[in-house]
Amino acid sequence: MKHLCGNCERIYDDEDPNVPIEPFEIWIEEEKRKIIVPVRVCPFCGSPEHSRAPGNQWEKRFHLVDIVKLKEGSVSVSTINLMTERDGYFFETMIFGSEELQLENYIERYRTKEEAIKRHKEIVQLLKSGRYKLKPSIYTLILQKIPEELPWHQKMILKALRYLPPKSLTGEVYRKYAELVRKEGYTPLTIRRVSSLLKELANLGLIECKLVSLGRCGRSKLISLKFEEKTKKGEIVEPNSFI
């Protein structure tokens, strides 16, 4: 794949066998020690590919961030060099809402840095001038649909799904749910019980469950918050949020 070096911003093909590989040190926080790993480096300037190191320890790349305060809460506009080409694009702007302002992720991608900088500034201006229509996230929309009498554990399952990608496996949903419940100081229900609550949530139209075969491992379900499909598709969201 094509790679735009974060340091010298020249493009190379990272599958080219001539791209040099060098040993680099990585600090493993959990183990409190350094390890040496082989990493591809830019053939022009020797800068390592960032994604190989936890916490982007050698990261050197273009990244613009602006925090904009709106009356609803603050949002952050973040534009980066993706480094690895995605469908011909190397740069991307995302708008993130703060915790209380759950927003649909807004993404725009560009081919060049100049384009990215120009659009980043425009977006910041549009936000400041109030010409950005905030789209609530799917989770916020679902929250509005949740009947108040829905039992607490079911609410916690929905909350867990919010942190997971669409089509997560039952086990993954369970682990996240259990983690959230423990954080609140309670004991999670059994996975069997959670499985049946997932069925109830699907019957209520709040989630979607698809049965999949995992070969010898049996069967599992792929679980998503409902309507998630609509939003996760399309790499580039049409900028129709700007009015």
Ligand SMILES: [Zn+2]
């Ligand atoms: Zn370079």
